[in-house]
Amino acid sequence: MGKTLDRDRAGRRTLLKGIGALGVTATLSSRTSATAVKKADVAIVGAGVFGTWCADKLQRAGKRVTLIDALSPAHSRASSGGESRVTRCGYGSKQVYSEWSWSSLADWQALSARSGLPIFHPLGVLWIHRAPDELVQASTTVLKKLDIPHRLLSARELRERYPVMKTVDGEAGFLEPRAGGLMARRSVQRLAAELESRGVTLARGRVQPIRRSQGKEGALSALTTSDGRRIDAEQFVIACGPWLDRICPEAMAGRLFPTRQEVLYFGAGAAATGALPVWADLPFYGLPSIEGRGFKVADDTHGAAIDPDSAHRRPSAAAEEKARGFLARRFPSLADAPLVESRVCQYENSSDGHLVIDRHPGLDNVWLVGCGSGHGFKLGPAVGSHVAELVTGKAKPREPFLLAQKERKQDRAVQ
Numbered sequence: 001m002g003k004t005l006d007r008d009r010a011g012r013r014t015l016l017k018g019i020g021a022l023g024v025t026a027t028l029s030s031r032t033s034a035t036a037v038k039k040a041d042v043a044i045v046g047a048g049v050f051g052t053w054c055a056d057k058l059q060r061a062g063k064r065v066t067l068i069d070a071l072s073p074a075h076s077r078a079s080s081g082g083e084s085r086v087t088r089c090g091y092g093s094k095q096v097y098s099e100w101s102w103s104s105l106a107d108w109q110a111l112s113a114r115s116g117l118p119i120f121h122p123l124g125v126l127w128i129h130r131a132p133d134e135l136v137q138a139s140t141t142v143l144k145k146l147d148i149p150h151r152l153l154s155a156r157e158l159r160e161r162y163p164v165m166k167t168v169d170g171e172a173g174f175l176e177p178r179a180g181g182l183m184a185r186r187s188v189q190r191l192a193a194e195l196e197s198r199g200v201t202l203a204r205g206r207v208q209p210i211r212r213s214q215g216k217e218g219a220l221s222a223l224t225t226s227d228g229r230r231i232d233a234e235q236f237v238i239a240c241g242p243w244l245d246r247i248c249p250e251a252m253a254g255r256l257f258p259t260r261q262e263v264l265y266f267g268a269g270a271a272a273t274g275a276l277p278v279w280a281d282l283p284f285y286g287l288p289s290i291e292g293r294g295f296k297v298a299d300d301t302h303g304a305a306i307d308p309d310s311a312h313r314r315p316s317a318a319a320e321e322k323a324r325g326f327l328a329r330r331f332p333s334l335a336d337a338p339l340v341e342s343r344v345c346q347y348e349n350s351s352d353g354h355l356v357i358d359r360h361p362g363l364d365n366v367w368l369v370g371c372g373s374g375h376g377f378k379l380g381p382a383v384g385s386h387v388a389e390l391v392t393g394k395a396k397p398r399e400p401f402l403l404a405q406k407e408r409k410q411d412r413a414v415q
Contacts, residue, residue, distance in 0.1 A: 037203050040066040042391055043223060043233035045207050045247060046240035047073040048080035049184070049377050050369050052191045053107075053384030054237050055200050061388050066231060067195065068223075070206040070243075074188035077308050079241045079373050081185050082263070082345055084287055084296060086278050087378035088125040088179040089148050090139035094414060096400070097375070098142050100382035107381035108182060111191060119187045121290055124277035125179035128158070128165075128330075131172040135415060139174065151175045164273050166332055181278050181287050184377060205229060210238070210248055212362035219365045235391050238360075239369040242308040242348040251360050251368060254408040258348040258373075260303035260311065262319040265294030265341040266327070268334045282415070284326050294340045295331075297323045300374060302412070306346045315342040347373030350406045353414030355379075357386060357401040367391065368403060375414060 042058050044051045047069035055067045074080045087105060091097040105120075112119035129136050136152075143150045153173035158165065196202050205225035214220060223231040238247055245252035273288045273295065286296040299322065320339060328335040350356055350371035360366035369387055372379065389395035399405070 037066055037068075037201060037229065037231050038064075039232040040064045040201065041233065042066075042235045042237060043068065043231050044237040044239060045069075045223065046238070046243075047188070047192055047202070048078050048239065048241050049074075049188055049380040050241075050372065050383050050387075051237070051239040052188050052195065053380040054239060054369065054387045055195050055384075056191060057381075057384035057388035058237075058391060059195065059198060059200050061392055063388075063391070064199075065195075066201040066203055066233065067192070068203040068205055068207065068225075068231060070204070070240075072204065073192035073202075074185040076313075079346055079348060080188050080377065082343055083184060083293055084290055085182045085184045085377040086125060086179075086280075086285065086287070087120070087182050088176050088278075089143060089146075090125075090127060090136070090150070090174060090176060091142070092135045092138040092415065093142065094400075095142050095146075097379065097414070098139075098146060098148065100379045100386075102146060102148050103385075104379055104381040105178070108187070108378075111187060115186070115190050117183075117186065119183045119190065121181040121183075122178070123180040123288065125176045126153075126162075126277045126279045127174040128167070128279065128281040129172060129174065130170055133172075133174075136172075136174045143176075149176065149178050151177065162274065162276050164276055164331055164333060165279075166330055175277070179278065181290055182378065183290075203231065205231075207231075207240075207247055209246065210236075210360070210363070210366065211250060215363050218363060220363050235365045235367070237367045237369055237387060237391070241370060241373070242306075242346055244348070244356075244368065244370040248360060248366075248368060250362070251403060252356075255350060255356075255403070255406045256348055256371065257302070257351070257410055258306050258308060258346045260306040261298065261345050261347050261374075262303070262315045263296065263298045263343045263345065264315065264320060264323050264339060265296055265343075266323075266334060266337040267340045268295040268337045272334065272337075273331075281326075281330055284323070284330075295334060295337065297327065299323070302347060302349070302410070308346055311344070311346075313344040315344055349373055349410070349412070351408065351410050352400070352406065353412040354400040354405075355383070356403055356406060357383065357390070358397045358403040359390075361403065371406075 242258040245256040
């Protein structure tokens with residue numbers, strides 16, 4: 001009895017500590033609208049997953065950093081908002097993403113360990129496919145080369161392990177046991193709070209468009225906000241998600257594709273799904289209920305074009321109908337589960353689905369970082385490290401992230 005009470009008290013202390021930590025992040029937006037911002041070595045526009053990790057890595061490299069966002073870190077219109085994201089290493093033959101996912105995992109685990117509430121949930125990730133599958137075969141080759149844990153499961157093994165999931169002969173599973181789920185908004189807000197405590201300046205403001213004509217000898221000296229404030233810096237990182245083409249129209253106009261994506265949560269908890277990991281049966285993917293949120297089902301198919309500022313965030317009846325049709329086929333016992341929550345967010349992709357991490361054409365001290373929606377969240381720490389190397393002159397822009405390779409018509413190559 002005494003040990004049980006001790007465990008309960010310890011659990012309450014952990015929970016309260018976590019709530020307190022989140023309370024710090026919740027107040028950031030009310031404290032960051034200072035009228036003057038001191039000159040920084042690097043000013044970063046966008047306090048989403050890319051912007052915050054860039055700020056983290058640059059500040060650790062000794063740079064004075066200002067991080068500015070139009071609203072607040074991971075706000076509801078941001079692509080880094082919402083509850084959960086997937087972290088996995090299987091990318092077919094695209095080895096750079098496997099490397100970056102694997103290297104980022106240690107940063108996510110460390111952030112989770114020092115946060116009051118969990119950020120990384122080590123659930124594993126399962127890809128369901130018809131065997132043989134080219135993407136899985138290529139992923140297996142790369143993960144073997146990189147010594148990243150993975151396992152192939154037969155249809156019989158899938159039925160034995162995950163009885164909630166209907167599996168037929170000829171299907172197979174590709175399991176990454178070290179992968180899992182990330183708490184999206186929580187992680188970005190936690191990191192933003194840490195950055196502020198370490199001396200990074202957090203500022204609120206909508207940045208005006210950046211144009212070549214503003215530069216002197218090919219370099220930008222300052223950003224200007226819509227309320228007339230000036231933000232001076234030696235270098236600039238523009239990582240503002242679906243607003244990247246608005247802030248950098250000369251570089252990104254026609255090369256950024258924000259699309260409407262609907263996410264549904266059904267009332268099915270752990271008792272209904274058992275040991276089911278994060279799963280992908282493309283175009284659908286999802287997560288078992290984390291922290292009581294519900295069984296997440298999302299369609300990875302790119303939706304209609306969306307305006308991140310003016311779009312209404314109401315889900316469609318068609319999305320629920322399509323999701324329930326999928327559940328009836330793959331998770332039949334959940335097909336009639338009540339819809340308990342829904343969310344409309346957005347992807348923002350380049351033409352080929354690869355990230356953009358490159359110098360602004362015409363402004364040598366401005367860096368473009370974005371186009372990661374649908375798969376980029378997990379890569380945040382590695383993206384931050386690469387950007388820090390670019391800004392400090394330790395690396396050069398590399399394929400497949402070069403702006404010149406991005407077209408004005410979508411032909412998605414990254415899954």
